[in-house]
Amino acid sequence: MKNLESIKQKIEEVEISQSDDDSDSEDSGSDSSESGESSSADSDINVDLKVSYHLSQEKAVSMQKIYICHMCGSASTNQVATAFSDLTSSLYDINGLQHIRTFEGHQKTITNIRFNPSDPHQIVSSSTDGTVRFWDIRKAGKSALIFKDDTAESKQLKPFLSFDISKSGHFLCAGTELFDGDAFLVFGDARSGKILGGYWESHSDDITQVAFHPNLSDSVASGSADGLINIYNLKSDNEDDALISSLNTESTIDKLAWYQIEGAHKGLSCILDTMEIQLWEDDGVSPYSTFSRKHISKSTSWKVDESYVVNVHQAASGDLYVLTGASTKNSEDLAFLHIKDKTLLVETALPGNKQRVRCSWYNSENGSLITAGEGGILSVWKSGTEKGHDNSGKILSKTSVRSKPY
Numbered sequence: 001m002k003n004l005e006s007i008k009q010k011i012e013e014v015e016i017s018q019s020d021d022d023s024d025s026e027d028s029g030s031d032s033s034e035s036g037e038s039s040s041a042d043s044d045i046n047v048d049l050k051v052s053y054h055l056s057q058e059k060a061v062s063m064q065k066i067y068i069c070h071m072c073g074s075a076s077t078n079q080v081a082t083a084f085s086d087l088t089s090s091l092y093d094i095n096g097l098q099h100i101r102t103f104e105g106h107q108k109t110i111t112n113i114r115f116n117p118s119d120p121h122q123i124v125s126s127s128t129d130g131t132v133r134f135w136d137i138r139k140a141g142k143s144a145l146i147f148k149d150d151t152a153e154s155k156q157l158k159p160f161l162s163f164d165i166s167k168s169g170h171f172l173c174a175g176t177e178l179f180d181g182d183a184f185l186v187f188g189d190a191r192s193g194k195i196l197g198g199y200w201e202s203h204s205d206d207i208t209q210v211a212f213h214p215n216l217s218d219s220v221a222s223g224s225a226d227g228l229i230n231i232y233n234l235k236s237d238n239e240d241d242a243l244i245s246s247l248n249t250e251s252t253i254d255k256l257a258w259y260q261i262e263g264a265h266k267g268l269s270c271i272l273d274t275m276e277i278q279l280w281e282d283d284g285v286s287p288y289s290t291f292s293r294k295h296i297s298k299s300t301s302w303k304v305d306e307s308y309v310v311n312v313h314q315a316a317s318g319d320l321y322v323l324t325g326a327s328t329k330n331s332e333d334l335a336f337l338h339i340k341d342k343t344l345l346v347e348t349a350l351p352g353n354k355q356r357v358r359c360s361w362y363n364s365e366n367g368s369l370i371t372a373g374e375g376g377i378l379s380v381w382k383s384g385t386e387k388g389h390d391n392s393g394k395i396l397s398k399t400s401v402r403s404k405p406y
Helices: 007-013 293-300
Strands: 030-032 038-040 053-060 068-074 079-084 089-093 098-103 110-116 119-127 131-136 145-148 160-165 171-179 182-189 195-199 207-212 219-224 228-233 243-248 253-261 264-272 277-281 289-291 307-314 320-327 332-340 343-349 357-363 368-373 377-383
Touching: 068 110, 068 357, 068 368, 079 110, 089 119, 110 160, 119 160, 131 160, 160 219, 171 207, 171 219, 182 207, 182 219, 207 253, 219 253, 253 307, 264 307, 293 307, 293 320, 293 332, 293 343, 307 357, 320 357
Parallel strands: 160 207
Antiparallel strands: 030 038, 030 289, 053 377, 068 079, 079 089, 089 098, 110 119, 119 131, 131 145, 160 171, 171 182, 182 195, 207 219, 219 228, 228 243, 253 264, 264 277, 277 289, 307 320, 320 332, 332 343, 357 368, 368 377
């Protein structure tokens, strides 16, 4: 594969200009000054888990032991797409959680799923089978388009661990496992499936996350098992010039997302494999806020080894929220924590959760939340309390839409 000899030219052609901490000081949220020095945030946090959300709907998607590993939602179509551990994906109407369609075709683990930002009738999924598949949600059957990189001499496909599509819907970027000693960012035309080129010198381990800038189709961030978050300007002529910032988290990046700071998307939130949350500015030398697993445990009164982090979401107000949980022998707790003034505050418990949650989607337009996970259950949470509603949350149905065992 060529090293994007001129990604700037390629972009114009497709019209895309458009581990637990050891000390108490590390347990607290921290912020970085301009000089890169860190200071501890207040750790005297109210642990009374008030309830301001209720379980509105819930559905078990299968009688088999199937995990829901990834999820994406669309506020415009009021639909949610899920990727399962049995190598299939499904689409649901959020109202009533009615199953619409199942998509089959991947031969290995599905690593991500997204709606095409420019086409509400298309979902896209990546897999370690070396393909990114585009599905028309109005039709059953095979994928409408398959993107793959078979440019290696062996013709072996590079396994994809992550991908994203630019806001314009024209440009695709996918991250690979280490392949022949290199980790690749592969770029393609999302309309034709044509490979445009790739980068392979900026990361030294698996590329676990890819996230296009929400507004700039020529800016993309990647996260890796090497601990780096790299930010690229794709209008540059080569990889060295394209790499404009490299942020060292010092641990494997499990989730990565852009968020707004004072109205501009210049912040990056990441969740590490140590269950630590880091908040960065795109040109920072160190994270300006860090929240460890111990800090989350102190915030909720959950035990450290039972707690985990699911996701970071941003509300329409600009506030950041952490979805976190705790798995015990007798319960599966879930809560929203509010990141405010570089501290972590308890926002609300989510009573009635029945599983360890793997993924979530937050609708910033109405404040609703959808969660899914290892019990194969889709849950819809809404703000406020519902009169006469049982917050223990009864499962609406046990409709089986899978035949393969986990």
